[in-house]
Amino acid sequence: MGATGAHRAKRRRGPATAAPHLETLLWRVGIRHVAGVDEVGMGPLAGPVVAAAVVFPPGTHLDGVADSKVLTAAQRERLDVEIRRRAVGVGLGVVEPDEIDRLNIYHAGLAACRRAVEALPLVPGFVLVDGREIPDLPMPQSAYPKGDSFVCSIAAASIVAKVYRDALMRALDGRYPGYGFARHMGYSTRAHFAAIRTLGPSPIHRRSFAPVRAAARGEADPQLALGPVLAAD
Numbered sequence: 001m002g003a004t005g006a007h008r009a010k011r012r013r014g015p016a017t018a019a020p021h022l023e024t025l026l027w028r029v030g031i032r033h034v035a036g037v038d039e040v041g042m043g044p045l046a047g048p049v050v051a052a053a054v055v056f057p058p059g060t061h062l063d064g065v066a067d068s069k070v071l072t073a074a075q076r077e078r079l080d081v082e083i084r085r086r087a088v089g090v091g092l093g094v095v096e097p098d099e100i101d102r103l104n105i106y107h108a109g110l111a112a113c114r115r116a117v118e119a120l121p122l123v124p125g126f127v128l129v130d131g132r133e134i135p136d137l138p139m140p141q142s143a144y145p146k147g148d149s150f151v152c153s154i155a156a157a158s159i160v161a162k163v164y165r166d167a168l169m170r171a172l173d174g175r176y177p178g179y180g181f182a183r184h185m186g187y188s189t190r191a192h193f194a195a196i197r198t199l200g201p202s203p204i205h206r207r208s209f210a211p212v213r214a215a216a217r218g219e220a221d222p223q224l225a226l227g228p229v230l231a232a233d
Helices: 003-012 021-028 073-086 097-103 105-118 152-175 190-199 210-216
Strands: 034-040 049-055 089-095 126-130 141-144
Touching: 021 034, 021 126, 021 152, 034 089, 034 105, 034 152, 049 105, 049 152, 073 152, 089 097, 089 105, 089 152, 097 105, 126 152, 190 210
Parallel strands: 034 126, 126 141
Antiparallel strands: 034 049, 049 089
16 A cells, blocks of 8 residues: 555544453453443533443444544544443433532542443443542442543443533523633633633532632633643543
């Protein structure tokens, strides 16, 4: 293949599919219901943390399922439909901003993950979770840092959670105009920080977060020293 052909082939290649290797090992020992769990929305200044739990039937393989952060919005929307069609169970857990402020963001993320598992229409025999184990689960679990990049059901959960949260933020943009929630989904951008300084924090801003407090006081964004910020978790 010539250089031009190789370039075209590389350009067509999308994110690597997260294969169900771990799920297959568990299916082979008789655990039929394996849940993958991930949360999104840990970093934003506004809006909830959302977690999803996804259970596929044994033998499921979905092409294109990958960490939601490396997919386009259109890819996530398409995969969300396919994941929900193929799954035997999907659960969602939401922690609202006022509860985030009470719990702190670390414990809010864990609470969202636990609620997602509890919201499943079935009881999983094993849970695969991104990052860290979920306290007080009544079933065995294993945690995998960056599991959303290589564990199929965790990657699927990250997609479902991201699509659901983005839809929430678009709806909240209509309720609280002027902040640009439909554009940045609550994440920290210069325009978002400026809007908080001008309008004050909305009811869905996380008032325990330092940039929100700084903007409310008319101060400079404490994150600017870190460079441009537009995260997606």
